[in-house]
Amino acid sequence: MLLPYVLVGAALFVLGLVGFVTRRNLIVMFLCTELMFQGIIVNLVAFGRYPLRGEPTLDGQIFSMFLLVVAASEAALGLALVVLLYRNKGTLDANAWTTLKDATA
Amino acid sequence: MMLADADNQLSALLLSMPLWPLLGSVLVGVFLATGKLKALSDKAVVGGVGVSALLGVITFFSLMPDTSHDDGHADASSAIRLVADGPVEEPSGHSPKASNGHADASRTHTLFHWISLGLDDQGATRWIDVNYYIDGLTGIMLVVVTVISLLVVIYSTGYMRDHHGHPEVGYERFFAFLGLFVFSMLMLVLAGNFVLLYLGWEAVGLCSYLLIGFYYQKPEAAAAAKKAFLVNRIGDLGFALGIFALYLFLSPVVGPGENPLDYAVAFKYADTLNTMELGGVAAPTLVSLLLLCGALGKSAQFPLYVWLPDAMEGPSPVSALIHAATMVTAGVYMVARCAPIFIQSEVALFVVMVIGLIGAVLAATMAMAQYDMKRILAYSTMSQLAFMFVALGAKAPQAAIFHLYTHAFFKALLFLSAGSVMHAMGNVIDVRLFSGLRRVLPHTYRLMLIGCLALAGFPLLAGFWSKDEIVSTVMHHSPVAGWILLFTAFLTAYYTFRMFFLCFNGEQRFPKEAGDHPHEMPGVMLAPKYLLAIGAVLAGYIGVSFHVSSTAFLGALEPHGMYHGYIENSTIINESHHSGPWLMYLSAAVALAGIGLAWARYGAAPRTEPDQALLGPIWNLWNAKYYVDELFDRVLVRPLRGLGRLFVTTDNNVVDGLITFCAAVPRGIGAALQLTQRGVLQGYALGAVVGVTLLLLFWKWIEPAL
Numbered sequence: 148m149l150l151p152y153v154l155v156g157a158a159l160f161v162l163g164l165v166g167f168v169t170r171r172n173l174i175v176m177f178l179c180t181e182l183m184f185q186g187i188i189v190n191l192v193a194f195g196r197y198p199l200r201g202e203p204t205l206d207g208q209i210f211s212m213f214l215l216v217v218a219a220s221e222a223a224l225g226l227a228l229v230v231l232l233y234r235n236k237g238t239l240d241a242n243a244w245t246t247l248k249d250a251t252a
Numbered sequence: 253m254m255l256a257d258a259d260n261q262l263s264a265l266l267l268s269m270p271l272w273p274l275l276g277s278v279l280v281g282v283f284l285a286t287g288k289l290k291a292l293s294d295k296a297v298v299g300g301v302g303v304s305a306l307l308g309v310i311t312f313f314s315l316m317p318d319t320s321h322d323d324g325h326a327d328a329s330s331a332i333r334l335v336a337d338g339p340v341e342e343p344s345g346h347s348p349k350a351s352n353g354h355a356d357a358s359r360t361h362t363l364f365h366w367i368s369l370g371l372d373d374q375g376a377t378r379w380i381d382v383n384y385y386i387d388g389l390t391g392i393m394l395v396v397v398t399v400i401s402l403l404v405v406i407y408s409t410g411y412m413r414d415h416h417g418h419p420e421v422g423y424e425r426f427f428a429f430l431g432l433f434v435f436s437m438l439m440l441v442l443a444g445n446f447v448l449l450y451l452g453w454e455a456v457g458l459c460s461y462l463l464i465g466f467y468y469q470k471p472e473a474a475a476a477a478k479k480a481f482l483v484n485r486i487g488d489l490g491f492a493l494g495i496f497a498l499y500l501f502l503s504p505v506v507g508p509g510e511n512p513l514d515y516a517v518a519f520k521y522a523d524t525l526n527t528m529e530l531g532g533v534a535a536p537t538l539v540s541l542l543l544l545c546g547a548l549g550k551s552a553q554f555p556l557y558v559w560l561p562d563a564m565e566g567p568s569p570v571s572a573l574i575h576a577a578t579m580v581t582a583g584v585y586m587v588a589r590c591a592p593i594f595i596q597s598e599v600a601l602f603v604v605m606v607i608g609l610i611g612a613v614l615a616a617t618m619a620m621a622q623y624d625m626k627r628i629l630a631y632s633t634m635s636q637l638a639f640m641f642v643a644l645g646a647k648a649p650q651a652a653i654f655h656l657y658t659h660a661f662f663k664a665l666l667f668l669s670a671g672s673v674m675h676a677m678g679n680v681i682d683v684r685l686f687s688g689l690r691r692v693l694p695h696t697y698r699l700m701l702i703g704c705l706a707l708a709g710f711p712l713l714a715g716f717w718s719k720d721e722i723v724s725t726v727m728h729h730s731p732v733a734g735w736i737l738l739f740t741a742f743l744t745a746y747y748t749f750r751m752f753f754l755c756f757n758g759e760q761r762f763p764k765e766a767g768d769h770p771h772e773m774p775g776v777m778l779a780p781k782y783l784l785a786i787g788a789v790l791a792g793y794i795g796v797s798f799h800v801s802s803t804a805f806l807g808a809l810e811p812h813g814m815y816h817g818y819i820e821n822s823t824i825i826n827e828s829h830h831s832g833p834w835l836m837y838l839s840a841a842v843a844l845a846g847i848g849l850a851w852a853r854y855g856a857a858p859r860t861e862p863d864q865a866l867l868g869p870i871w872n873l874w875n876a877k878y879y880v881d882e883l884f885d886r887v888l889v890r891p892l893r894g895l896g897r898l899f900v901t902t903d904n905n906v907v908d909g910l911i912t913f914c915a916a917v918p919r920g921i922g923a924a925l926q927l928t929q930r931g932v933l934q935g936y937a938l939g940a941v942v943g944v945t946l947l948l949l950f951w952k953w954i955e956p957a958l
Contacts (some may be wrong), residue, residue, distance in 0.1 A: 164937075167934070167937055168934045168937050168938050168941070171934075176934075239935050240933065242932060242934070244931070245930065245931030245932055246929050247931050248929050248931030
């Protein structure tokens, strides 16, 4: 019964990836990264429950707990950064922030 | 005991001889640095050289052989007043084989240990010392160096001023260099080992560079100084190799604690060189020829003479100093000093003689077709030095040193007089541009006449005796060489008086640079020249030889040949014999013939050149100095410069190019990758996705297939 879970996880991940690459709004892009996280987490839990070899373990679920914590703290930091960026330029367009590229290019 | 103490004090004072001119130079440096007492600069150096001269003369007389001995031979006991209780040995300068006898230990005066050479095979420490070697040869050289230098330095205090008596720019610097020059030359002459000799040797080269290039703002002077230094460098390389070779050969032979580079040791074991060889060349020949290289450079002999005429760019007193007392005498001195080594090798002696003969004729012919008064004198110096080399090659070093000694007086006189002419003529020295100076410069006229007569070998003047000694011994050794020298002596008389007549005879005319009233020099410049003139007349009488005196017209004067007894109390080895007195009459006749021919052709100071009309292309060849400078330029300078350019091109393009390429590769890659870094977040994300996709595809499809 592994396949449906993996398909759902892959679908979530690809949705997040496509959204991240195509959308310009910083908040939407941020949400898309969260979506990719969830796709990964679904995978982790699924492989924990239906391992390819041996008995099912709780490893995947424990790992997903850690990931959730990391994602939560990252969300706090990331949203704060987005607010700051908005205050500086008055826009949420990612293309407004290209100043880290090489100056000569 | 008190006497011994007095002797010791005297000896310490004598050993301090070279330091006084150095002290003078250092004082000038202090004056210049502090900006105070600058007016004392010349006095400091004159004083320093003066003290040296006094000590030099005292040393000379303290080395005088004891004439109370019936055999008339040198006695070392009087010579070694300098060391209170040194062992007294009978020098055996008269026995050609006993070169061991020349290594009289009491002649070496060690001041202090200088450089440790570590332990030798026997476990004793070997030192290079700072030591002096004092014998008859040193005594003669000391007198020449210190006395002539003193007179030149005194003359310079007048010469290095403008027409209002104000010192020239760099006046103090000039005297500092002079003091340093005298110090270097004294170290060279006094040195008791080859390393110290080399030190003095190089210091003399440095000082000549500084003094020839004294007017360094003039490009010719700067070039001449550089040329002198570089040409000497070539010779000095050989000289250094010679010293190395000597050490290499003698190092295994010498006793415990003995340094093979000390004269005393080197000459003691010199005959062991005969048994050695290196690469098929006999050791004495190798060492002698390498040492000779150094002498050729310093003494301006063929083929390393090219720097000497150009050295005339320096102030006239410097020319006098270089040509009479210091620098060029060093080579002759060194070969004479190393006679115990040279005498081991017939090949080396032959080379010395041949080089001397070539130089004598070459220089004399070149001098016949020059117009620059100082250059004529420079070529005459080269020619006279070549005479000395021939004598050295003919195993008559005592004759060479005798000529060196008399030559110093009249050549210094000639250069200082030429300086006077130059001074009066507003720095014009071309003999075509003035004539008839007899009435304008009466003192210079008289002094120059004495100098020229001495140089030409006019009978009874200093140059006559020494030149006759050389020709006489060489004629006995090799008649061919003797006749060549006689011919050269004729040329010498001829070109010397060609110059003299062009300068002082004929109608009176000056170049416009001379102004309205060319004038004679002040007393401070005339006095040294008169003293030199006395030397140019009388200096030869210390060496009128026994042989000649017994038969020739000087018998009534009873010349005692004091010089020969004196000089034989040294390391030189005299194996020469005199020819008959007929030769003396002949050489007197030759000198008179040369002067007479010059009178006939140039006595009226003709405006055109009679010799050029007569000799045509040969004269032009002489005038162009055999195109030797041009030849060297084509054969050596230009190829070397071309090689240098090749190296520069290679360095700039190939070597630097490689490095530039190494730097350009990462820069290019960076520039390419820079385009991908656009700062757009989605772009980076896409790049990561594409990369991961490619990796996945690789792992899935390509890696399994490999």
